[in-house]
Amino acid sequence: MARGDLLCPLDGLVLGLPRIGPFPGTDLVRGGEIGRHVHMQPTGTFVCANGHRWRAAGDFLLERIA
Numbered sequence: 001m002a003r004g005d006l007l008c009p010l011d012g013l014v015l016g017l018p019r020i021g022p023f024p025g026t027d028l029v030r031g032g033e034i035g036r037h038v039h040m041q042p043t044g045t046f047v048c049a050n051g052h053r054w055r056a057a058g059d060f061l062l063e064r065i066a
Helices: none
Strands: 014-016 019-022 037-047 053-056 060-063
Touching: 014 037
Parallel strands: none
Antiparallel strands: 019 037, 037 053, 037 060
């Protein structure tokens, strides 16, 4: 599994690893079929070593292509 650190936009320091999971009620079996997709949502508040605090919000789409 790949690792993707979240970086502070102000100073580039590591904020942490976001917890990312599918929207509640998502049918992962059906969404995991080729040509289908799963909506994912990051959640959490992150702090860099300089004390800048950020909250992750929004969503993104994972589409299975192979």
